[in-house]
Amino acid sequence: MSIESRKLRLIAHFLRTNDPGLLGKLEALVEENEKFPEPEIAGYAGIWSKxxxxxxxxxxxEGCEQVHEEDW
Incomplete structure (x- = not known):
């Protein structure tokens, strides 16, 4: 599996989860990685195929245009 496919798989899983524990772990991981300089966003242009x-x-x-009444 390519790294791009792996990233998409993780994003899809993240968008579907409602587990606060898992989200906390992901947030901690992101915060840890924010200690490193962010790459230039322009460097990502054109890396995905159509x-x-x-x-x-x-x-x-699919993941963002859903309303979960119990979450509000």
């Missing part, structure tokens, strides 16, 4: 970009767009749409 198919990969469409896949991530669909993942984000």
């Amino acid at each position: 198919e990969e970009a469409e896949e991530i767009r669909n993942i984000i749409t």
Whole structure:
């Protein structure tokens, strides 16, 4: 599995989870990695194929455009 596919898989899993413990662990990992300088965003332009970009767009749409009444 390519690194891009692995990233997409993790993003999709993150968007679906409602587990506060898992989110806390992910937040801690992100905070740890924020100690390192962030790369220039422009360096990422064009790294996804059209198919990969469409896949991530669909993942984000499906994961972010849902209302969970019990979470509000």
